[in-house]
Amino acid sequence: MALIKSKEDMEYILATDVGSTTTKARFFTKKSGEWRFLVAGEAPTTVEAPFEDVTLGVRNAVREVEELIGHHILSEDGSGIVIPYNGKIGVDIYCTTSSAGGGLQMMVAGVLKSMTADSANRAALGAGGIVMDIISVDDERRNYQKIQRIRALRPDMILLAGGTDGGTTTHVMEISELIKASEPKPRLGVTYQLPLIYAGNKDLHHQIQKLFEKDFALTIVDNIRPVLEIENSEPARRAIHDLFMEHVMSHAPGYNKLMKWTDVPIMPTPAGEGMAMQLIANSFKKNVLGVGLGGATTNVYSVIDDRFVRSVSANLGMSYSICNVMKEAGIKNIMRWLPFKLEEKYVTERLMNKMIRPTTIPQTLENLIVEHAVAREALRLGLLHHKSIATRLKGVRVQRTIGDLFEQELEETYIKMMNIDIIAGTGGLLSHAPRRIQSMFVLIDAFQPEGVTWMFQDSVFMMPHLGVLSTVHRDAAWNIFDKDCLIRLGTVIAPFGTGKIGELVMTVELEMPNGEKTKEEMHFGDIKQIKLPERQEAKAIITPNRGFDGGSGDGHKVEKTVIGGIVGVVLDARGRPLYQPQDDDERKKLLLKWFKAIELYPEDKLSEMG
């Protein structure tokens, strides 16, 4: 995309995210040659009746920005946003992400569920889609069940893969014919053709064209699995983004207008968030595990050795989907994070009431702790889901029949917590935690990082905004990201291994920036917080006891740089996997001890409850 002004001459940037409930505007400006976040404006999204025009919500959010800074952005005739800044009015770049109306809902299909269908799933998720179902020849459902499912789905788009180039054709056509026979209907509108992307065996391009061109908006791209060992998701991902703009967005109310307001392609919100996570990985040259914990969904992102994977758990969230977290995790797993006695029935009904009134916030400390308990479980389940997608592939040809044609040897996930250098979190609950250590602790308990891990967090929700901005002005995006968005919480040091309460786990020597040295002995079941301010670093020498691994093997010494932050350095000797006593009273006592040791909540209130 060509920018109207040169980057040097730019002064103002506006980015919005049109969320399912709220439209969030973020305004950035150049101060002394440096791009910074200035102000935020928010307004209800107006995609639904009676408004049915997203630009109204965008206009309201932008108007709030205008009022706060006294700078006019909207054109007086109501035609949109003035671009570029003309010395009085306007901004130099306007870009936006969107997840309004339920986001980009996709169905994916392939021949084998653990191969081409799996690759298609990863590509759809990576492009910011919500995968409603994965259909494959071997997915254990009978044909009529698959057909019924496809007919009931009403997706925004279908991604169809299958076969390596020169490989199976019959089974690709089988699944293709099944999709065609099902006559799937698009979710938005009854009159337009459903977009279908074919990313399978190239030998079938002609047949696929013949089969689908009449009834579907067909796009054919390069094979997602040209050979077994390679996953080529980029062409499919690009096609998804293009079709998202051309078909899905253009049928959502007001988007045709919004598309005219910006020259930067509108991106699905999770895709913007994913770009932000990649920005962290690229800038620090480290492996990153990121998470967006929303009201409806949990998006987990990993960038491991430059490989980016996103998963979306469409029904794990903190408001709309809070009951589904309870359903999937089980109430007992939520209760295990509570340091006080509450009846299961009481917690269940409280969460159900939160689901039906999703905009309420916890007023009591007890309620806050319950929500943090649910958040741990949502994140834990989200990571489990992510691990099932972030797998390494190996295909070995062994026999000729379809059932046995390929033995898909799936290694276990390559997400190893010991290899994660950075964990970054975003989303309402994490960003709005009253004490930053609460969000750090929720992330630690849920993900259980091992070794030495830096912990980051989105300050106010603006990762998607900066993600889409990075596509046109990477330097501005990174500067704002680094200075105003990415809050350094600190570092957690947690060796892998488990033991008995009181047993020595590790000795940690820290050489602070002023040269001062501290030495801490950590015993099993303990946790400690050491202050180290933001943007300061310390050298850590970790000597784990036998049976514990800090990253260099059992009992081996590790030297690493730890970063400071709002929380500082957390020495975590609670075990990996995290130790939680079976006995209820003991568990609560230990939990309370941890909470108090790091001042997680106001101590007086906590003591009253305990």
Place this chain on the structure above:
Amino acid sequence: MKSRNNSKESSNEAFAYTPGLKVKNNMIVVKERKLPIKGDVLVKKGENVSYDTIVAKTQLSGDPYIVSISDILGLEPRETKDFMKKKKGDFVNKDEALAVYSAFFGLMKKSATSPITGTFEEFSDITGQCVVRGEQIPIEIRAYIPGKIIKVIPGEGVEVECNGALLQGIFGLGGETHGKIKISTKKENEVLTPDLITKEDKDCILVGGSYVPLETVKKAIEIGVKGIITGGILSQDLKELMGEEVGVAITGQEEIGITLIITEGFGSMNMSQKAFNLLKHFEGHITSINGATQIRAGVIRPEIIIPHEEPSSEDSKLKELMGGMMIGTSVRIISDPYFGAIGKVSSLPVELEKIETESEVRILGVVLEDGKQVTVPRANVEIIEE
């Protein structure tokens, strides 16, 4: 079919502070009645319709059945087409031969038959399979409320308008139905116990107070009660009723034999006095109800529409809460520690204030009905429209 409340008075409501669920005794209710796919509209603009009038209909293509002909005949897909007995568009009966292969002068004979009665649609010589499509599935859309057709959307559906009362629930189960309103509890804080319903309640919509226990729902289903409107339901009872825990609140398609609407929330919760009184006022009237609920991506709340011809008084004329809340606005608290309490706004500080959780949020002061003064986050109240 799910439908959204589309009342004329709802414009700009998104700009108000958390709008309360509607409890209106007199308004113009407009319902959009649309087909899921294109079809025929059967009524004209200006026509009067009743609850059960079919306003639009269409035919959904039948379910397709895939038959692997080549596999059955033991042939390669390309060879198979020579043995097909049916061509595109042919009608086939169940068990009728679609393809027959014979060899060795008829000594070896195999045939592939149709699993259903339907239309032969397609044979693929790449996969060797064919599609037989079942009979078309008729879809009919009823008016749901009695009234006048005010708009026809060609090929898609209509808008029906009537004068009536409208109440929204917070959560529901089951789809559209209609029946006579019967008040089953004396007060809004009474439990709707099984002994309060009798055989005479068949086809009625029962109104209860604080909650409805599972045994009452079961008895009501047995009797043939069309629907129950109550304040709350216990989580365990709901689980048993649905056969599983609620995950995501998207309901309306349950086939439990009754439509259930709760107005307040989960647990034992007194129905708001205003809602109870309004339903009591219209006891004996026929009401249309729908339990369909969707909390995200296009909120749908359960609805109770009571068509009537009562003239609207000055007091009940529609007032929109455009400016949000003010000192004196009636509100209901919708979260702990004062869940369900009703009061009037006594202060609206501009500055953020620290609450017990240490969060700094916008708050408001509320004087509760018992005179107690409390402070709550603004996000935790809803406006009671008056």
